[in-house]
Amino acid sequence: MTKxxxxxxxxxAALAVVLAFxxxxxxxxxxxxxxxLTIAPEDxxxxxxxxxxxxxxxxxxxxxxxxxxxxxxxxARAGIQPLDWADLKNRCPGADVRIKCRVDEKGNLRxxxxxxxxxxxxxxxxxxxxxxxxxxxxxxxxxxxxxxxxVPSMGKKLKIDMQGMERVPSIPEHxxxxxxxxxxxxxxxxxxxxxxxxF
Amino acid sequence: MAFKKLKRHKENVELVSLIDMIxxxxxxxxxxxxxxxxxxxxRSLYIPTPENTLGRTQILIQIIDGEKAFWLDExxxxxxxxxxxxxxxxxxxxxxxxxxxTLAENNVYSFERLQQAMQGLKSRAQxxxxxxxxxxxxxxxxxxxxxxxxxxxxxxxxxYRNIRYGCVAGRLNDILQCKKIYTVTEDIGSRRLKxxxxxxx
Numbered sequence: 001m002t003k004x005x006x007x008x009x010x011x012x013a014a015l016a017v018v019l020a021f022x023x024x025x026x027x028x029x030x031x032x033x034x035x036x037l038t039i040a041p042e043d044x045x046x047x048x049x050x051x052x053x054x055x056x057x058x059x060x061x062x063x064x065x066x067x068x069x070x071x072x073x074x075x076a077r078a079g080i081q082p083l084d085w086a087d088l089k090n091r092c093p094g095a096d097v098r099i100k101c102r103v104d105e106k107g108n109l110r111x112x113x114x115x116x117x118x119x120x121x122x123x124x125x126x127x128x129x130x131x132x133x134x135x136x137x138x139x140x141x142x143x144x145x146x147x148x149x150x151v152p153s154m155g156k157k158l159k160i161d162m163q164g165m166e167r168v169p170s171i172p173e174h175x176x177x178x179x180x181x182x183x184x185x186x187x188x189x190x191x192x193x194x195x196x197x198x199f
Numbered sequence: 200m201a202f203k204k205l206k207r208h209k210e211n212v213e214l215v216s217l218i219d220m221i222x223x224x225x226x227x228x229x230x231x232x233x234x235x236x237x238x239x240x241x242r243s244l245y246i247p248t249p250e251n252t253l254g255r256t257q258i259l260i261q262i263i264d265g266e267k268a269f270w271l272d273e274x275x276x277x278x279x280x281x282x283x284x285x286x287x288x289x290x291x292x293x294x295x296x297x298x299x300x301t302l303a304e305n306n307v308y309s310f311e312r313l314q315q316a317m318q319g320l321k322s323r324a325q326x327x328x329x330x331x332x333x334x335x336x337x338x339x340x341x342x343x344x345x346x347x348x349x350x351x352x353x354x355x356x357x358x359y360r361n362i363r364y365g366c367v368a369g370r371l372n373d374i375l376q377c378k379k380i381y382t383v384t385e386d387i388g389s390r391r392l393k394x395x396x397x398x399x400x
Binding site for chain 2: 007008010011017021022055056057059061062066176
Protein backbone atom coordinates (compact mmCIF):
# COMPACT_ATOMS: atom_id res chain seq x y z
CA MET A 1 0.00 0.00 0.00
CA THR A 2 1.64 3.10 -1.15
CA LYS A 3 0.37 6.64 -1.32
CA UNK A 4 1.19 9.05 -4.01
CA UNK A 5 3.64 11.66 -2.78
CA UNK A 6 1.37 14.51 -3.90
CA UNK A 7 -1.47 13.27 -1.68
CA UNK A 8 0.78 13.02 1.35
CA UNK A 9 2.04 16.50 0.72
CA UNK A 10 -1.50 17.86 0.54
CA UNK A 11 -2.44 16.18 3.81
CA UNK A 12 0.73 17.42 5.48
CA ALA A 13 0.05 20.94 4.27
CA ALA A 14 -3.49 20.87 5.61
CA LEU A 15 -2.27 19.53 8.94
CA ALA A 16 0.37 22.25 9.08
CA VAL A 17 -2.28 24.93 8.51
CA VAL A 18 -4.45 23.58 11.31
CA LEU A 19 -1.51 23.23 13.67
CA ALA A 20 -0.30 26.73 12.88
CA PHE A 21 -3.74 28.12 13.55
CA UNK A 22 -4.01 26.27 16.85
CA UNK A 23 -0.59 27.49 17.94
CA UNK A 24 -1.39 31.11 17.05
CA UNK A 25 -4.71 30.85 18.89
CA UNK A 26 -3.05 29.32 21.96
CA UNK A 27 -0.47 32.10 22.04
CA UNK A 28 -3.16 34.77 21.73
CA UNK A 29 -5.20 33.20 24.52
CA UNK A 30 -2.13 32.96 26.69
CA UNK A 31 -1.47 36.67 26.24
CA UNK A 32 -5.00 37.79 27.20
CA UNK A 33 -4.96 39.62 30.57
CA UNK A 34 -6.57 37.86 33.48
CA UNK A 35 -9.42 40.37 33.75
CA UNK A 36 -10.57 39.60 30.25
CA LEU A 37 -10.81 35.86 30.62
CA THR A 38 -14.11 34.33 29.75
CA ILE A 39 -16.64 33.30 32.36
CA ALA A 40 -18.17 29.96 31.53
CA PRO A 41 -21.81 30.44 30.52
CA GLU A 42 -23.05 28.14 33.28
CA ASP A 43 -21.24 30.22 35.89
CA UNK A 44 -22.40 33.60 34.65
CA UNK A 45 -25.70 33.69 36.50
CA UNK A 46 -24.06 32.66 39.78
CA UNK A 47 -21.34 35.27 39.62
CA UNK A 48 -23.11 38.21 38.10
CA UNK A 49 -25.77 39.96 40.09
CA UNK A 50 -28.85 40.34 37.98
CA UNK A 51 -30.35 43.79 38.50
CA UNK A 52 -34.06 44.07 39.19
CA UNK A 53 -36.55 44.86 36.46
CA UNK A 54 -37.20 48.58 36.44
CA UNK A 55 -40.76 49.86 36.52
CA UNK A 56 -42.05 52.33 33.96
CA UNK A 57 -45.52 53.33 35.17
CA UNK A 58 -44.04 55.92 37.50
CA UNK A 59 -40.86 56.58 39.35
CA UNK A 60 -39.96 57.09 42.98
CA UNK A 61 -36.59 58.68 43.58
CA UNK A 62 -35.31 58.08 47.07
CA UNK A 63 -34.99 61.25 49.05
CA UNK A 64 -33.16 62.09 52.22
CA UNK A 65 -34.00 60.53 55.52
CA UNK A 66 -36.31 62.63 57.66
CA UNK A 67 -34.62 62.86 61.02
CA UNK A 68 -36.99 62.65 63.99
CA UNK A 69 -37.33 65.46 66.52
CA UNK A 70 -37.06 64.68 70.21
CA UNK A 71 -39.34 66.11 72.84
CA UNK A 72 -37.12 66.24 75.91
CA UNK A 73 -35.67 68.60 78.47
CA UNK A 74 -33.45 71.00 76.58
CA UNK A 75 -30.20 70.65 78.47
CA ALA A 76 -28.55 73.16 76.18
CA ARG A 77 -30.56 76.01 77.64
CA ALA A 78 -28.91 78.18 80.24
CA GLY A 79 -29.82 77.81 83.91
CA ILE A 80 -31.29 74.32 83.80
CA GLN A 81 -31.03 72.81 87.29
CA PRO A 82 -31.39 69.13 88.15
CA LEU A 83 -33.52 67.72 90.93
CA ASP A 84 -31.39 65.69 93.34
CA TRP A 85 -33.52 62.64 94.14
CA ALA A 86 -31.26 61.41 96.93
CA ASP A 87 -31.47 64.79 98.65
CA LEU A 88 -35.26 64.85 98.24
CA LYS A 89 -35.53 61.33 99.63
CA ASN A 90 -33.35 62.17 102.63
CA ARG A 91 -35.16 65.34 103.51
CA CYS A 92 -38.72 64.23 102.74
CA PRO A 93 -38.93 60.41 102.61
CA GLY A 94 -42.74 60.40 102.57
CA ALA A 95 -43.24 63.17 100.04
CA ASP A 96 -46.22 62.98 97.67
CA VAL A 97 -46.34 65.95 95.31
CA ARG A 98 -48.31 66.49 92.12
CA ILE A 99 -47.67 69.33 89.70
CA LYS A 100 -49.71 70.15 86.64
CA CYS A 101 -47.61 72.17 84.19
CA ARG A 102 -48.09 73.81 80.84
CA VAL A 103 -45.51 73.68 78.09
CA ASP A 104 -45.77 76.56 75.64
CA GLU A 105 -44.71 76.58 71.99
CA LYS A 106 -41.27 77.81 72.93
CA GLY A 107 -40.74 74.87 75.27
CA ASN A 108 -41.04 76.86 78.51
CA LEU A 109 -42.47 74.95 81.45
CA ARG A 110 -44.99 77.03 83.41
CA UNK A 111 -47.03 76.42 86.54
CA UNK A 112 -48.27 78.44 89.49
CA UNK A 113 -49.18 77.78 93.09
CA UNK A 114 -52.63 76.42 92.23
CA UNK A 115 -51.07 73.81 90.00
CA UNK A 116 -49.06 72.25 92.84
CA UNK A 117 -50.60 69.74 95.28
CA UNK A 118 -48.19 69.13 98.13
CA UNK A 119 -50.43 68.76 101.21
CA UNK A 120 -48.14 68.16 104.21
CA UNK A 121 -44.97 68.13 102.10
CA UNK A 122 -44.16 71.78 101.70
CA UNK A 123 -40.42 71.33 101.85
CA UNK A 124 -40.48 68.62 99.19
CA UNK A 125 -42.82 70.70 97.08
CA UNK A 126 -40.47 73.65 97.31
CA UNK A 127 -37.42 71.60 96.37
CA UNK A 128 -39.22 70.13 93.38
CA UNK A 129 -40.65 73.47 92.25
CA UNK A 130 -37.29 75.20 92.53
CA UNK A 131 -35.77 72.67 90.19
CA UNK A 132 -38.69 72.44 87.80
CA UNK A 133 -39.01 76.17 87.34
CA UNK A 134 -35.63 76.06 85.59
CA UNK A 135 -36.63 73.29 83.21
CA UNK A 136 -37.42 73.92 79.57
CA UNK A 137 -38.19 71.59 76.70
CA UNK A 138 -37.30 71.45 73.06
CA UNK A 139 -40.05 73.38 71.28
CA UNK A 140 -41.69 70.52 69.43
CA UNK A 141 -44.74 69.82 71.62
CA UNK A 142 -47.07 71.95 73.65
CA UNK A 143 -49.87 71.37 76.15
CA UNK A 144 -50.34 70.06 79.64
CA UNK A 145 -47.69 67.94 81.32
CA UNK A 146 -48.39 66.51 84.79
CA UNK A 147 -45.86 65.10 87.25
CA UNK A 148 -46.58 62.92 90.28
CA UNK A 149 -43.65 62.55 92.66
CA UNK A 150 -44.31 59.70 95.07
CA VAL A 151 -41.09 59.24 97.03
CA PRO A 152 -42.14 56.33 99.32
CA SER A 153 -43.86 54.37 96.54
CA MET A 154 -42.79 50.75 96.10
CA GLY A 155 -43.85 51.01 92.46
CA LYS A 156 -43.19 53.96 90.24
CA LYS A 157 -41.76 56.91 92.11
CA LEU A 158 -42.40 59.35 89.29
CA LYS A 159 -45.30 59.29 86.90
CA ILE A 160 -45.53 61.70 83.98
CA ASP A 161 -48.84 62.24 82.26
CA MET A 162 -48.51 63.28 78.62
CA GLN A 163 -52.07 62.96 77.43
CA GLY A 164 -52.47 66.73 77.28
CA MET A 165 -49.53 67.20 74.94
CA GLU A 166 -49.75 67.79 71.21
CA ARG A 167 -47.37 68.62 68.37
CA VAL A 168 -46.48 72.20 67.73
CA PRO A 169 -48.50 73.03 64.57
CA SER A 170 -45.56 74.57 62.76
CA ILE A 171 -43.80 71.20 62.61
CA PRO A 172 -44.84 69.31 59.45
CA GLU A 173 -46.92 66.21 60.01
CA HIS A 174 -44.43 63.94 58.26
CA UNK A 175 -41.67 64.75 60.76
CA UNK A 176 -41.75 62.16 63.55
CA UNK A 177 -41.51 63.36 67.13
CA UNK A 178 -40.07 60.98 69.68
CA UNK A 179 -40.47 61.45 73.41
CA UNK A 180 -37.10 61.56 75.09
CA UNK A 181 -36.05 62.42 78.64
CA UNK A 182 -38.92 64.40 80.10
CA UNK A 183 -37.23 65.27 83.39
CA UNK A 184 -33.87 66.31 84.74
CA UNK A 185 -33.63 64.28 87.94
CA UNK A 186 -30.34 62.90 89.17
CA UNK A 187 -30.33 59.60 91.04
CA UNK A 188 -33.72 58.25 89.99
CA UNK A 189 -33.46 55.01 87.98
CA UNK A 190 -35.43 54.80 84.74
CA UNK A 191 -37.38 51.77 85.99
CA UNK A 192 -38.89 53.95 88.71
CA UNK A 193 -40.39 56.32 86.16
CA UNK A 194 -43.58 55.80 84.20
CA UNK A 195 -44.51 57.93 81.25
CA UNK A 196 -48.04 57.53 80.02
CA UNK A 197 -51.47 58.99 79.88
CA UNK A 198 -53.25 59.54 83.17
CA PHE A 199 -52.44 58.47 86.72
CA MET B 200 -9.59 -24.96 -8.65
CA ALA B 201 -7.63 -21.86 -8.78
CA PHE B 202 -8.34 -19.37 -6.09
CA LYS B 203 -9.42 -15.97 -7.22
CA LYS B 204 -6.92 -13.40 -6.19
CA LEU B 205 -8.43 -10.79 -3.90
CA LYS B 206 -8.24 -7.29 -5.18
CA ARG B 207 -7.13 -4.86 -2.53
CA HIS B 208 -8.37 -1.38 -3.02
CA LYS B 209 -5.83 1.28 -2.84
CA GLU B 210 -6.49 3.59 0.18
CA ASN B 211 -6.38 7.22 -0.70
CA VAL B 212 -6.84 10.29 1.38
CA GLU B 213 -10.09 11.99 0.35
CA LEU B 214 -8.90 15.50 -0.25
CA VAL B 215 -12.37 16.99 -0.73
CA SER B 216 -13.56 15.84 2.68
CA LEU B 217 -10.31 16.85 4.26
CA ILE B 218 -10.53 20.37 2.90
CA ASP B 219 -14.19 20.61 3.98
CA MET B 220 -13.27 19.60 7.49
CA ILE B 221 -10.37 22.01 7.66
CA UNK B 222 -12.56 24.90 6.62
CA UNK B 223 -15.21 23.98 9.18
CA UNK B 224 -12.53 23.90 11.88
CA UNK B 225 -11.15 27.19 10.62
CA UNK B 226 -14.56 28.89 10.86
CA UNK B 227 -15.12 27.40 14.32
CA UNK B 228 -11.83 28.71 15.64
CA UNK B 229 -12.37 32.11 14.08
CA UNK B 230 -15.75 32.45 15.76
CA UNK B 231 -14.58 31.25 19.15
CA UNK B 232 -11.54 33.51 19.11
CA UNK B 233 -13.85 36.47 18.34
CA UNK B 234 -16.04 35.59 21.34
CA UNK B 235 -12.97 35.44 23.55
CA UNK B 236 -11.86 38.85 22.39
CA UNK B 237 -15.25 40.44 23.18
CA UNK B 238 -14.82 42.52 26.34
CA UNK B 239 -15.86 40.76 29.49
CA UNK B 240 -18.13 43.61 30.60
CA UNK B 241 -20.12 43.52 27.40
CA ARG B 242 -20.82 39.84 27.72
CA SER B 243 -21.60 39.94 31.44
CA LEU B 244 -24.17 42.74 31.28
CA TYR B 245 -27.61 41.43 31.87
CA ILE B 246 -30.24 43.99 31.00
CA PRO B 247 -33.61 43.03 32.42
CA THR B 248 -36.72 44.14 30.61
CA PRO B 249 -38.86 46.76 32.38
CA GLU B 250 -42.28 46.02 33.81
CA ASN B 251 -45.41 48.14 33.99
CA THR B 252 -45.20 48.99 37.67
CA LEU B 253 -43.94 51.86 39.77
CA GLY B 254 -40.18 52.02 39.50
CA ARG B 255 -37.86 52.90 42.33
CA THR B 256 -34.38 54.27 42.18
CA GLN B 257 -31.92 56.32 44.14
CA ILE B 258 -30.40 58.05 41.16
CA LEU B 259 -32.01 58.71 37.82
CA ILE B 260 -29.83 59.34 34.78
CA GLN B 261 -31.84 60.40 31.76
CA ILE B 262 -29.63 60.52 28.72
CA ILE B 263 -30.70 63.43 26.51
CA ASP B 264 -28.27 63.08 23.65
CA GLY B 265 -24.63 62.24 23.18
CA GLU B 266 -23.56 65.29 25.18
CA LYS B 267 -26.08 65.90 27.93
CA ALA B 268 -27.88 63.98 30.63
CA PHE B 269 -30.49 64.76 33.25
CA TRP B 270 -29.48 63.70 36.78
CA LEU B 271 -31.80 63.37 39.76
CA ASP B 272 -30.71 62.18 43.17
CA GLU B 273 -31.80 62.68 46.77
CA UNK B 274 -30.84 66.36 46.74
CA UNK B 275 -33.67 67.04 44.30
CA UNK B 276 -36.15 66.19 47.05
CA UNK B 277 -35.30 69.39 48.93
CA UNK B 278 -35.74 71.42 45.73
CA UNK B 279 -39.15 69.92 44.99
CA UNK B 280 -40.20 70.25 48.62
CA UNK B 281 -39.23 73.91 48.81
CA UNK B 282 -41.15 74.69 45.60
CA UNK B 283 -44.19 72.88 47.00
CA UNK B 284 -44.01 74.98 50.15
CA UNK B 285 -43.25 78.27 48.45
CA UNK B 286 -45.68 77.94 45.55
CA UNK B 287 -48.40 75.92 47.21
CA UNK B 288 -50.95 78.49 46.03
CA UNK B 289 -50.41 77.52 42.38
CA UNK B 290 -52.72 75.16 40.55
CA UNK B 291 -51.53 71.53 40.35
CA UNK B 292 -50.56 72.11 36.73
CA UNK B 293 -48.72 75.33 37.57
CA UNK B 294 -46.88 73.65 40.42
CA UNK B 295 -45.91 70.71 38.22
CA UNK B 296 -44.60 73.03 35.53
CA UNK B 297 -42.59 75.08 38.01
CA UNK B 298 -41.02 72.00 39.59
CA UNK B 299 -40.10 70.48 36.23
CA UNK B 300 -38.75 73.74 34.85
CA THR B 301 -36.57 74.21 37.91
CA LEU B 302 -35.25 70.66 37.73
CA ALA B 303 -34.65 70.90 33.97
CA GLU B 304 -32.79 74.15 34.54
CA ASN B 305 -30.54 72.90 37.34
CA ASN B 306 -30.13 69.19 36.72
CA VAL B 307 -29.15 68.91 33.06
CA TYR B 308 -25.48 68.00 33.14
CA SER B 309 -22.81 67.92 30.50
CA PHE B 310 -21.11 64.55 30.23
CA GLU B 311 -18.08 65.91 32.08
CA ARG B 312 -20.27 66.93 35.00
CA LEU B 313 -22.15 63.65 34.79
CA GLN B 314 -18.81 61.87 35.01
CA GLN B 315 -18.01 63.88 38.13
CA ALA B 316 -21.38 63.07 39.68
CA MET B 317 -20.91 59.37 38.94
CA GLN B 318 -17.40 59.49 40.36
CA GLY B 319 -18.89 60.99 43.52
CA LEU B 320 -21.36 58.13 43.68
CA LYS B 321 -18.57 55.60 43.20
CA SER B 322 -16.59 57.20 45.98
CA ARG B 323 -19.57 56.88 48.31
CA ALA B 324 -19.98 53.23 47.30
CA GLN B 325 -16.29 52.58 47.89
CA UNK B 326 -16.31 54.22 51.31
CA UNK B 327 -19.26 52.18 52.56
CA UNK B 328 -19.30 48.52 51.48
CA UNK B 329 -22.63 47.98 53.24
CA UNK B 330 -24.35 50.71 51.27
CA UNK B 331 -26.45 49.74 48.26
CA UNK B 332 -27.12 52.07 45.39
CA UNK B 333 -29.51 51.68 42.52
CA UNK B 334 -29.18 53.77 39.40
CA UNK B 335 -31.86 53.91 36.73
CA UNK B 336 -30.63 54.86 33.29
CA UNK B 337 -33.19 56.06 30.76
CA UNK B 338 -32.03 56.31 27.20
CA UNK B 339 -33.83 57.53 24.06
CA UNK B 340 -33.98 55.06 21.20
CA UNK B 341 -31.89 57.19 18.87
CA UNK B 342 -28.91 57.39 21.22
CA UNK B 343 -26.52 54.47 20.68
CA UNK B 344 -26.76 51.90 23.40
CA UNK B 345 -23.00 52.05 23.70
CA UNK B 346 -23.53 55.27 25.69
CA UNK B 347 -25.51 53.31 28.28
CA UNK B 348 -22.91 50.55 28.31
CA UNK B 349 -20.25 53.15 28.92
CA UNK B 350 -22.15 54.48 31.96
CA UNK B 351 -22.86 51.00 33.29
CA UNK B 352 -19.29 49.77 32.95
CA UNK B 353 -18.10 52.93 34.69
CA UNK B 354 -20.55 52.47 37.57
CA UNK B 355 -19.97 48.74 37.90
CA UNK B 356 -16.26 49.18 38.29
CA UNK B 357 -16.36 49.31 42.07
CA UNK B 358 -14.56 46.97 44.46
CA TYR B 359 -17.71 45.98 46.38
CA ARG B 360 -20.05 45.94 43.37
CA ASN B 361 -22.66 47.72 45.47
CA ILE B 362 -23.99 49.90 42.68
CA ARG B 363 -26.78 48.23 40.77
CA TYR B 364 -28.48 49.52 37.69
CA GLY B 365 -31.64 49.30 35.64
CA CYS B 366 -32.17 50.47 32.08
CA VAL B 367 -35.28 51.61 30.31
CA ALA B 368 -35.96 53.42 27.09
CA GLY B 369 -37.33 56.90 27.49
CA ARG B 370 -36.86 60.57 26.75
CA LEU B 371 -36.52 63.63 28.91
CA ASN B 372 -39.83 64.81 27.44
CA ASP B 373 -41.58 61.84 29.11
CA ILE B 374 -40.45 63.25 32.43
CA LEU B 375 -41.17 66.86 31.53
CA GLN B 376 -44.64 65.86 30.37
CA CYS B 377 -45.35 63.59 33.31
CA LYS B 378 -48.79 63.66 34.89
CA LYS B 379 -47.56 64.70 38.30
CA ILE B 380 -44.36 65.22 40.26
CA TYR B 381 -44.44 65.64 44.01
CA THR B 382 -42.77 64.65 47.26
CA VAL B 383 -44.04 61.70 49.28
CA THR B 384 -43.15 60.59 52.76
CA GLU B 385 -42.54 56.87 53.01
CA ASP B 386 -41.56 54.65 55.91
CA ILE B 387 -39.05 52.05 54.79
CA GLY B 388 -38.00 49.87 57.66
CA SER B 389 -37.26 52.15 60.57
CA ARG B 390 -36.45 55.08 58.31
CA ARG B 391 -38.80 57.79 57.15
CA LEU B 392 -37.82 59.16 53.76
CA LYS B 393 -38.97 62.13 51.78
CA UNK B 394 -38.99 60.82 48.22
CA UNK B 395 -39.85 62.35 44.88
CA UNK B 396 -42.58 60.62 42.95
CA UNK B 397 -43.15 61.02 39.23
CA UNK B 398 -46.40 59.65 37.79
CA UNK B 399 -46.30 58.99 34.07
CA UNK B 400 -49.84 57.63 33.77
